[in-house]
Amino acid sequence: MGVAVIVGTAKGAAVLRSKDRKNWDMRFELRGWPVTASARDDGGRTYAAVNSPNFGVALFATDDFANWKQLEAAPRYRPEDRGNPEHHRLVAKMDFEGKLKGGGRFVDQIWTLHPAHGALYAGVSEAGLFVSRDRGESWQPIDGFNEQPGRENWFPGFGGLGLHTILTDAKHPDRMWVGISAAGFFRSDDGGKTWTRKDESVHSFGGNCVHHVANNPEKASVLYRQEHFGVYRSEDGGDSWQVWEDGLPVTEMSTGHRCSFGFPLVHDRKSGASFVVPLDGDAYRFPRGGQLAVYRSIDGKTWHPLTNGLPANCFAGVLRGSMAGDQMDPGGLYFGTTAGAIYASDDLGESWREIASGLPRIMSVEAYAA
Amino acid sequence: MSVRVQLPPVLRNAFGGQRWLEAEGTTVCEALRDLGQKHASLALHFFDEQGQVRHNIVCLHGGGIVRARDMHAHSIQEGDELVLTNALAGG
Numbered sequence: 001m002g003v004a005v006i007v008g009t010a011k012g013a014a015v016l017r018s019k020d021r022k023n024w025d026m027r028f029e030l031r032g033w034p035v036t037a038s039a040r041d042d043g044g045r046t047y048a049a050v051n052s053p054n055f056g057v058a059l060f061a062t063d064d065f066a067n068w069k070q071l072e073a074a075p076r077y078r079p080e081d082r083g084n085p086e087h088h089r090l091v092a093k094m095d096f097e098g099k100l101k102g103g104g105r106f107v108d109q110i111w112t113l114h115p116a117h118g119a120l121y122a123g124v125s126e127a128g129l130f131v132s133r134d135r136g137e138s139w140q141p142i143d144g145f146n147e148q149p150g151r152e153n154w155f156p157g158f159g160g161l162g163l164h165t166i167l168t169d170a171k172h173p174d175r176m177w178v179g180i181s182a183a184g185f186f187r188s189d190d191g192g193k194t195w196t197r198k199d200e201s202v203h204s205f206g207g208n209c210v211h212h213v214a215n216n217p218e219k220a221s222v223l224y225r226q227e228h229f230g231v232y233r234s235e236d237g238g239d240s241w242q243v244w245e246d247g248l249p250v251t252e253m254s255t256g257h258r259c260s261f262g263f264p265l266v267h268d269r270k271s272g273a274s275f276v277v278p279l280d281g282d283a284y285r286f287p288r289g290g291q292l293a294v295y296r297s298i299d300g301k302t303w304h305p306l307t308n309g310l311p312a313n314c315f316a317g318v319l320r321g322s323m324a325g326d327q328m329d330p331g332g333l334y335f336g337t338t339a340g341a342i343y344a345s346d347d348l349g350e351s352w353r354e355i356a357s358g359l360p361r362i363m364s365v366e367a368y369a370a
Numbered sequence: 371m372s373v374r375v376q377l378p379p380v381l382r383n384a385f386g387g388q389r390w391l392e393a394e395g396t397t398v399c400e401a402l403r404d405l406g407q408k409h410a411s412l413a414l415h416f417f418d419e420q421g422q423v424r425h426n427i428v429c430l431h432g433g434g435i436v437r438a439r440d441m442h443a444h445s446i447q448e449g450d451e452l453v454l455t456n457a458l459a460g461g
Binding site for chain 2: 030070
């Protein structure tokens with residue numbers, strides 16, 4: 001069994017394939033499009049989300065990683081949907097004529113794609129949740145989430161008001177979670193009809209700037225969370241959270257709070273190990289001292305650094321969607337930097353190799369046994 | 371009116387790399403709507419949720435630039451060529 005790694009960059013997708021996870025071939029597809037997310041469904045179809053400030057968002061699909069077909073539908077809000085004024089203020093930087101300020105709500109990026117229970121979910125900005133039950137041929141908004149009271153007061157993160165994390169429970173199809181920067185982390189137990197914030201005891205300053213959350217869908221209620229203000233773990237589906245930073249580098253944040261800052265968090269299902277890439281606080285957002293390091297927790301309690309094969313003079317970041325596991329045995333890990341390098345490990349992070357470089361800014365990474 | 375519309379490079383892949391498409395209309399906006407009706411993916415690219423031409427699309431026509439806000443009123447003639455591009459293409 002080989003592996004395919006889909007690397008979404010600011011100017012296209014690098015598709016890396018390997019039979020042995022040591023020798024890699026690369027193709028560069030979807031040229032010219034920022035590729036913001038990808039996913040593979042149970043039928044083996046791979047989807048890539050693209051966006052452009054000029055031509056909007058779109059989805060492409062492939063069954064062989066080589067021939068990509070554009071789908072004729074994509075998530076879109078209704079003409080009558082009203083937008084969040086703070087999100088408009090951020091995205092209006094690209095809006096010459098100021099029409100966004102007229103109050104409409106627009107999908108300006110697909111942040112995540114998540115296949116589950118025979119459906120494909122999409123998380124977008126301006127923050128919203130959509131579902132397709134026909135492999136992307138049509139999309140429906142999940143109004144229970146998108147139209148909930150109070151969204152007009154959500155405060156966007158630096159990248160806008162993005163719904164970037166979708167998690168599901170393999171045993172309970174009606175339960176799901178979503179994370180929005182910086183509105184917080186939400187759970188539904190009724191198939192998306194109603195939602196509750198699940199941020200209790202997570203450090204915040206008003207809203208919660210959740211950066212990324214992971215779980216194993218087979219043990220779904222154990223949640224692993226990288227927040228703007230620290231790393232947390234929950235054993236009860238998000239009802240309560242515990243700080244989970246023993247062994248992680250802790251930095252003073254711009255507010256004075258001390259915690260471990262970073263973006264992606266990946267969970268390897270077979271080993272139970274979790275991985276983060278700490279950065280030197282929200283003021284700098286690059287590895288501390290330039291040493292690129294992945295931290296791993298196998299026991300769910302303590303973290304240990306893994307630097308074998310990673311560069312010592314790296315001042316690039318790793319974005320929230322830019323790290324993934326292939327869920328093989330042993331688990332392979334892959335992450336990309338904003339400087340266009342991809343690092344891979346086939347031994348749960350013990351050693352790393354650069355498998356591609358010179359790519360545009362890397363925005364998303366997904367890996368699949370294929 | 372039958373006109374020819376040149377697609378921006380990133381939109382050509384969906385048409386096998388084809389540069390020009392035929393469209394019908396008496397204004398630039400009508401020509402874009404005609405293309406959107408023929409090809410659903412182009413409707414996503416040309417028009418936002420409010421049904422307006424996306425703000426950063428411009429059209430080169432007859433030696434001038436037609437901005438998105440003017441496309442509904444800008445007349446075109448039989449055989450015209452419309453070049454679509456984005457307004458952020460400068461250095």
